[in-house]
Amino acid sequence: MDDLNLLNPERVLLSVMLDDDGWRGISPEEALSLCEWEDQAIVAGAAHGLQNHGLIQIEERENEYYYLEAEGEKAIVEGLLELRLWNWMNEQSPPTMANLQLYHEKYEVGPGLGLLKKLGVTIEGGVLKWEGTEKIREEIKLREWFLQTLQSVANSEYDNNQSNPEEAFDPDRWSDMVEHFSTRKNFIRKVVRTERTYTLDEKAIDLDRSSLHVVNLVTDITPELLQSDAWKEAEFRAFDVTLDASTPRTGRSHPMQALIERIRSVFLEMGFSELVDDYVQSAGWNMDALFIPQDHPAREMQDTFYLDEPATLPLPNDLMDTWKAIHEHGGETGSSGWGGSFSNETAQRPLLRTHTTVNTIQYLAQHPHDACRVFSVDRVFRKEAIDRTHLPEFHQIEGIIMEDGANLQMLVTTLKTFYAKMGLPEVRVRPAYFPYTEPSLEIEVKWRGKWLELGGAGIFRPEVTEPLGISSPVLAWGMGLERLAMLVLGLDDIRQLYISDLEWLRQQPIL
Ligand code: PHE
DSSP: OGGGOOOHHHHHHHHHHHHTTTTTOBOHHHHHHHHTOSOHHHHHHHHHHHHHTTSEEEEEEEEEEEEEOHHHHHHHHHOOHHHHHHHHHHHSSSOBHHHHHHHSOHHHHHHHHHHHHHTTOEEETTEEEOSOHHHHHHHHHHHHHHHHHHHHHHHTTOOTTTOOGGGGSOHHHHHHHHHHHHTSTTSEEEEEEEEEEEEEOGGGGGOOGGGGSOOOEEOOOOHHHHHSSHHHHOEEOOOOTTSOOOOOOOOOOOHHHHHHHHHHHHHHHTTOEEOOOOSEEEHHHHTGGGTOOTTOGGGSTTTSOBOSSSSOOOOOHHHHHHHHHHHHHOTTTTOOOOOSOOOHHHHTOEEEOSSTHHHHHHHHHHOSSSOEEEEEEEEEEOOOOOBTTBOSEEEEEEEEEEOTTOOHHHHHHHHHHHHHHTTOOOEEEEEEEETTEEEEEEEEEEETTEEEEEEEEEEEOHHHHGGGTOOSOEEEEEEEHHHHHHHHHTOSOGGGGGSOOHHHHHHSOOO
8 A cells, every 4th residue: 555655635535435435426525525625626636646546436427507597587586477477367357468568568568478479378359368277377387486496506505416406397397497498598507517426446445544644745855854864754755757747947048149159169169269349340341451342242332231420430541552552453462453443432431340251350450470260250231131041130150260381171171170060060162252262162061951051261362461461371261140040940031030939939949
């Protein structure tokens, strides 16, 4: 018996059932009073527990009950309409339609006549006639009695099992009455209730009664319990590991933030340091320093967010002179440049950075001679129409390696290592074009059997590095973070990342 590990309420219920009518069967209401509990939920819980242990059986039945509604209550106070008319008719000689209308409310005459006709009353020459007085009287009396029975039952707050009003009636007549009053509006209401009977199972015969004493079941192992000797005597509640449990709702990072953190730790692990810089930049650093021609289509208003305030971001003249020379004729790099004439005004236009390469190039300008590995994960802006794969505001994962002997092989290996650490082992590169790198690459990763483009990379051209006094090769790349997030989270719409859909957010995997 001990290994059954019954809970206290189960022990109590089982005890009272063994002492009382458990073999015949008791209702939950009886169980409640026998156990001297106050809450039906405890009865139900204990009964289910005992049922699971095979010690009792729970039988369920659906029973129908009828209650009086407003019209029914009114009929009890005022008398049923057909009864009142019937009494009146029997006092008249003869009962005429004219008098019926004269002495009764208009709203009662119509329905009243309807009821009387159904009882067999007819109208001949303006006079009410009928046959079978006894039968009519009987029927009306039965109706009155039915309603009164329902009322007395409601008043006595009857126990369903004890006084079933149906028993007072011949069952055929009972169902006739139910049928009749169901057709009259607001007279009676039907309630279906599930009723249960708890009956001891044979298995309970072998019970060792002494094991049913109420014990202090320990559900929580506390330091206090362990410090005292109380645990030696205690009985422990066994955990049911098969039960459903709710998922705790704890605070957590947004999946994008979590992904950024993971990227950060991957780069830090690979020996990179992080660079953080402003969104607002000059076109000069964003484009001219990167040898993007001033008439390049990407520089147009429809692709780039330019700022009205401030109207200009002043740049040092000697810097602009160097860019001018490079752009117009290649400066001292041996390049022939783009030709045309370079505009300082264009270079000094403020904009929202269109790529984070604007930051790495400035970092190089400040540290032209020190070998470095730098990365950033930050926000960039482009005038894109929002759709499934585009946002006007998104993030780039940017990086550079500057050191003597750095080469294309090293660039590809670094990118492959990064993606492998992010859980995407299949990476390939394809030739591409950027004005500031040579050679230039496109990086693709394999996702669900398809190659997807995630970013660009290359080795900075001399037109970019030489004016800054850099002599070592610079490997550079820039990749979309949201695209990567779509892969990692399995999304087919980029916008999902920025909809504050709490349910979706809660379900995202921990990255
Ligand atoms: N800046 C490029 C872009 O925004 C990516 C890139 C960075 C390409 C560095 C080459 C080198 O797509």
